[in-house]
Amino acid sequence: NGIEVPEPSRVKPEMGQKYYIAHEEVPSHIEYCTWQDSRYDNYWFNNGRIHLKEEDARVHVEAEYSGSRQR
Secondary structure, three states: OOOOOOOOOOOOOOOOOEEEEEOOOOOOOEEEEEOOOOHHHHHHHHOOOEEOOHHHHHHHHHHHHHHHHHO
């Protein structure tokens, strides 16, 4: 779809570090979280949804929506 998506974090955040999830199920499509090494944190990390910058998460979601609208 021509949108360059920033690579999600490949290293787990440090305990207490803030991060952003490209999350299509919340109204803003961006969820702000704090790393606690929880099952939830690890789920998003293992699925390539964690970004350390809010703007990177936003571009990630925009690229997904753009691709789904073109199908």
